[in-house]
Structures are given as C-alpha cells and as structure tokens.
Amino acid sequence: MSGRDRRLTPGNGRVALEGRGLAAERQVPGEAARVTAPVTALRAAPEGARDRQLISGEGVRVLERRGGWAFVQSEKDGYVGYLREESLGPAQTPTHRVAVPASHLYRDADLKSPDLAPLSFGALVTVTAEHESFLETPEGFIPRPHLRGLDRPFADPVAVARLHLGVPYLWGGNAIWGIDCSGLVQAALTACGAPCPGDSDMQMTLGVEAQGDPRPGDLWFWKGHVAMVAEPGLLIHAYAHIMAVGLEEADTALRRIEAAGDPLIARRRP
Known part of the structure; x- marks a missing residue:
C-alpha cells in the first residue's frame, strides 16, 4: 500500500x-x-x-x-x-444531532430520572417518538431543545465553532470534552451540512483560495494547524498556547506562530 x-x-x-x-x-x-x-x-x-x-x-x-x-x-x-x-x-439511521455543547441521555422522559450517558455536540441519534419535553430514542430520552433534525443543518460554521469556546484542547480530539484545531473545523462544517476531512492537511483542499479581505468562516493554515476567521481581525481556534478553544486577534496569532517558525501557508474559503 x-x-x-x-x-x-x-x-x-x-x-x-x-x-x-x-x-x-x-x-x-x-x-x-x-x-x-x-x-x-x-x-x-x-x-x-x-x-x-x-x-x-x-x-x-x-x-x-x-x-x-x-x-x-x-x-x-x-x-x-x-x-x-x-x-x-x-447500525441505525440517525434523524437528529445534539445541537448544544453537551447533553445527557435519560432513562425516562423526566429530568429527574437517572442519566444514562453524556452526549457531545454533534452526537447522532435516532428519534422514534416525541414527548412534551423529550424526544425518545432506542437508548433513552433526550431533552427536546438539545436536538436538531438532520434536515435542518446549521447555517453558520462560526456560530457552531463559538459553541465550543473554552473546550479543552486535546490532540486528535473531536468531542466537547476535548478537541483540536481540525476537529473544531470539522465539527463546525459538518453541522452545517458541508463535508469536511478530519486533519488540517486534508482540509487545505476545501473550497477555493481566499482572496481579498478575510471573511467569517475563512480557514487559515499553518503547518499542522488551522484556524477559522470569526470576524475581520479575529480568529477562533483550538490551540495549544492556551490549551483550549479560544478567540485570538489575527495579527497576534500570525506573529506568535511565525515566531515559532511556522508562517501562514494557505487561506481557504470553504
């Protein structure tokens, strides 16, 4: 091979x-x-x-x-x-995803019933019945406000990324309990219905070259790292410097990372 x-x-x-x-x-x-x-x-x-x-x-x-x-x-x-x-x-055919940072699976359609498992943002579930405040799955019950139908993807990847602010950095992480730079980008784009590879070097093939002024959702790449433009002059990324998902002034990030020997190598617009 x-x-x-x-x-x-x-x-x-x-x-x-x-x-x-x-x-x-x-x-x-x-x-x-x-x-x-x-x-x-x-x-x-x-x-x-x-x-x-x-x-x-x-x-x-x-x-x-x-x-x-x-x-x-x-x-x-x-x-x-x-x-x-x-x-x-x-295998099951999922119908909904967890659309808040985290949720729980409950034994019954009752907030006081035992919790069976934690659920990360993006977790996929199959809803089989609807109750007043909960949706039922084969594994248990999930609060209705915590789920979003797969036929209703998010529209703004930056808004999804912001849901992860403060999540601890974890190399290779893809969950609300720990995530890395490419995991954050994948979570944001996937929730918006856009296919996205898992690692930052693969993500450099997304979309087109970002030309002109930065736009929210643009992706900036360094060797082994990716960040998303949250708004002009501001990035959101999971980065080891603070060991969490955070917002950082774009100029500060450029200077800090270049000082470590890694210049910006690509800007993409998915």
Whole structure:
C-alpha cells in the first residue's frame, strides 16, 4: 500500500474493502455499525496512538474484528483506523444531532430520572417518538431543545465553532470534552451540512483560495494547524498556547506562530 495515505486506505494487509484495488488476504464488503460509546479513539494501530475520535451515533464500516479491536472506516470522512470493539453497536439511521455543547441521555422522559450517558455536540441519534419535553430514542430520552433534525443543518460554521469556546484542547480530539484545531473545523462544517476531512492537511483542499479581505468562516493554515476567521481581525481556534478553544486577534496569532517558525501557508474559503 506504498504511496497511499494510511488514514484513508481501507485495508491492512489481512483485509481490504472490496472494489478499492487494495492487496489483501481477503476482500470484504464491510459491515455497517455505529459508535455507541460517548466517545472512542480511532487509532493508527491496536493500542497505538490516537489519530482522531468518533462520537456516539457516528457510523462506521467494519472491515475486521480481531482480539477485541475493530478495523473500521468512518462514514463521516473516510478516516480509517482501529477502535475498541466494545464501543460499537448495530447500525441505525440517525434523524437528529445534539445541537448544544453537551447533553445527557435519560432513562425516562423526566429530568429527574437517572442519566444514562453524556452526549457531545454533534452526537447522532435516532428519534422514534416525541414527548412534551423529550424526544425518545432506542437508548433513552433526550431533552427536546438539545436536538436538531438532520434536515435542518446549521447555517453558520462560526456560530457552531463559538459553541465550543473554552473546550479543552486535546490532540486528535473531536468531542466537547476535548478537541483540536481540525476537529473544531470539522465539527463546525459538518453541522452545517458541508463535508469536511478530519486533519488540517486534508482540509487545505476545501473550497477555493481566499482572496481579498478575510471573511467569517475563512480557514487559515499553518503547518499542522488551522484556524477559522470569526470576524475581520479575529480568529477562533483550538490551540495549544492556551490549551483550549479560544478567540485570538489575527495579527497576534500570525506573529506568535511565525515566531515559532511556522508562517501562514494557505487561506481557504470553504
């Protein structure tokens, strides 16, 4: 598989997704599944480093189950890796996403009933019934104001990014409990119905070159980092300097990052 991007190559030598022309011992169609854990790490190898995270309800195609690990490809962006098999359940067709920074899954349609699991912004759920203040899913009940139908995407990625202000920085993070620069951009664009790759180098292919004055939603790239223009002269990004999602004056960010040896290399308009 030399020359292919490991992150997007659905094959590991033992198995490969059929129809992709990848050499492997077995060609498989893959099995549809979904993440049932609140969040799970997608790793480069079993017990290996975290590449990204998947959150509750996100769909995957399982190519192999082996030793408690599943080799999968994410439906959201095609990212490939290993996650713990226990974090998966049967596939469902989602109808809604969590549209507030965080929520809870409850046992009953009652705010005093036991909470069963935390839910991150962007978590996908399948609503089966509606109650006065809660929406029902096969796993439990979620407050009605916390959900938004997938047929009603957000219109403003900057507004979505702002929902994450103060979220702690986490390398490879994609959840409200920890997120990195590219995870923030992906969360913002995906919630607006726009496909978005998982890592910043992949995101440099989005849209067109941003020319002229900066506009809200423009993406600025450095080597290994991406920020979004929140408004003229102001960026929003998840960055290690403060270990959180924050707002930063654009000129300050440019000087600070360039002083560390990384000049701005691209501006894109998704």
